[in-house]
Amino acid sequence: MSQQSPQNPLSKGEVFEVLRNQRRRYVLQYLKQDSRPVELGDLAQQVAAWEYETVPEKVTPEQRKRVYTTLQQTHLPKMDAAGILQFDSDAGVIEPTDRTSDLNIYLEIVPGSEFAWRELYLSLGAIGCALVAALWLDIYPLTLLSELTWAGLISVTITGTAIAHIYYERNMRLGHGEQPPELRYGRSD
Structure with missing residues (x-):
């Protein structure tokens, strides 16, 4: 298990790499709901339920195994290497880290139920x-x-609505208001 120090925040590239995959976003969502260590089997069951839009009790063994395998072999090791979580592959236990909560802000900024601008413009x-x-x-x-x-x-x-839309979109971008790394760490390389 690897855990990087909180003094080294994730780069935008690392954040995008983690968040670009829906299954990894589901892992973060699950860890956000329950900040205690979780069993890989329980995590796989819930992620499969979300993916197949059902309740955990109705997930088939094949669906669970498919999710379990990719979590174990691909997603959790990648997230562990970045220090986003701690994954003990021998025990099958996942624990959140400080970086887990750092990524939660991105899950909140990019909500699944974003304001429906096209419906507003259509109206x-x-x-x-x-x-x-x-x-x-x-x-x-x-x-x-x-x-x-x-x-x-x-x-x-219509003009006022468009201005509000532009303002809203600018504030919802990942990394909005973030200083470039060279300014944040005093480097100029």
């Missing part, structure tokens, strides 16, 4: 079309404001 477009149709048909009380006023309101609403 704004539909409302805009409905307003144009209602104005064309001279439907009261919409006629109380001029067509130019309505066009201005629609434009301001």
Whole structure:
């Protein structure tokens, strides 16, 4: 088992390498829920349940074995080598490290249920079309404001939404606000 010191934070490359694989994200999610040492079999059962969108009790032995094998042979050793967790392959036990909690922030910043911007834009477009149709048909009380006023309101609403979207996206990027390594460690190489 290897554990690197907390003075050496993970590079962006290491973070992306870990997070690019869904199964490794599931491992981190499981360790986040229960920060105690876990048995490989229990971890494999839960990860398989998430992957196959079922409850752990309904995971088939083949599904569990497939997940168990790749966790044991590939994912857990890679995460252990990076110090993200401690994996005792002989005992089949996984323990979180300080780096495990460091990666939890990335799981929170890149949520699975991100705000649905396309649905918002689709709704704004539909409302805009409905307003144009209602104005064309001279439907009261919409006629109380001029067509130019309505066009201005629609434009301001769409522009304001786009600005909010840009601001939101910039703040949700991995590494946002992070100093480059050469500044963080005082190096210039």
